[in-house]
Amino acid sequence: METPLATRPQKIADPDHEVLDLVAERWSPRAFADRPVEPEKIRQMLEAARWTMSSYNEQPWRYVVASRHEDPAAYKRLLHGLNEFNQKWARRAPVLMMSFYKTTFSQNGDPNRCAPHDVGAASAALTFQATAMDLYVHQMAGIQKDVVRETYDVPEDFEPMAGLAVGYLGDPDVLPPGQQESERAPRSRRPLDEFVFGDEWETPADLVSDA
Numbered sequence: 001m002e003t004p005l006a007t008r009p010q011k012i013a014d015p016d017h018e019v020l021d022l023v024a025e026r027w028s029p030r031a032f033a034d035r036p037v038e039p040e041k042i043r044q045m046l047e048a049a050r051w052t053m054s055s056y057n058e059q060p061w062r063y064v065v066a067s068r069h070e071d072p073a074a075y076k077r078l079l080h081g082l083n084e085f086n087q088k089w090a091r092r093a094p095v096l097m098m099s100f101y102k103t104t105f106s107q108n109g110d111p112n113r114c115a116p117h118d119v120g121a122a123s124a125a126l127t128f129q130a131t132a133m134d135l136y137v138h139q140m141a142g143i144q145k146d147v148v149r150e151t152y153d154v155p156e157d158f159e160p161m162a163g164l165a166v167g168y169l170g171d172p173d174v175l176p177p178g179q180q181e182s183e184r185a186p187r188s189r190r191p192l193d194e195f196v197f198g199d200e201w202e203t204p205a206d207l208v209s210d211a
C-alpha cells in the first residue's frame with residue numbers, strides 16, 4: 001500500500017553550495033512502504049552499480065539480492081545476516097541486498113587496497129539511481145559477517161561489506177519512538193572547512209574558507 005505523501009518525511013539537504021537534486025533528496029530511511037519494488041527497477045539499480053569506476057577496472061563488488069514479495073525464503077536468509085538492531089527495522093524493506101568485495105586483484109592475486117572503496121562507490125551509484133526512481137536505500141554496517149559467510153558459502157578472498165535495505169518511503173509512525181524522531185530529524189553535515197584542507201593538515205583550503 002502506498003504511504004500518503006503528506007506523512008513521508010522529505011529531509012531534503014540544505015546545502016551551502018548548489019548540488020544535484022539527487023544528492024539533496026537522498027537520505028537513509030528506516031520506515032519503508034509495504035509496496036513491492038518492480039524487478040526492472042532493481043535491475044536498473046544494479047546496472048548503475050555495474051558502471052561504477054574501480055581501481056584497474058577490477059569491479060570487486062558482488063551483491064546478494066532478495067525481494068520479500070518475490071522470494072520470501074531467500075529474503076529471510078538475507079535478513080538473518082543483519083545484526084539484531086538492523087533486523088528490527090529492515091524487515092519492513094521490500095528488498096534487501098548485501099554487498100561484498102573481492103580482497104585481491106583477479107589478474108595477479110595482489111591485495112586490492114581500494115576494493116572497499118570501490119564497493120562503496122558502486123553502492124553509492126546504486127543509491128542515486130534508486131533516488132532517481134523515487135526509491136530509497138539504507139546501508140548497514142551492522143551485519144553478522146560470520147552468519148553471512150556461512151549462509152552464502154563466501155569464498156575466502158571475498159569480504160562481506162554492508163547490508164542495503166531498499167524500498168519506497170513509508171510512514172515513520174511504524175517505528176519505535178526514538179527512531180521516529182531520527183526519521184523526521186533534519187539531516188546534518190560538518191561544513192566544508194572541517195574536511196577540506198589546503199597545504200596543511202586540518203587547515204581549511206582557501207577555496208572553502210573564503211566561500
Ligand SMILES: Cc1cc2nc3c(=O)[nH]c(=O)nc-3n(C[C@H](O)[C@H](O)[C@H](O)COP(=O)(O)O)c2cc1C
Nearest residue numbers: 026027028029030086138139140141142143162187
Ligand atoms: C556504510 C554505511 C553503514 C551504515 N550502517 C548503518 C547501520 O548499521 N544501521 C543504521 O541504522 N544505519 C546505518 N547507516 C546509515 C547512516 O547512519 C546514515 O547514512 C547517516 O546517518 C547519514 O544519514 P543520511 O544517509 O540520511 O544522510 C550506514 C550508512 C552507511 C553508508
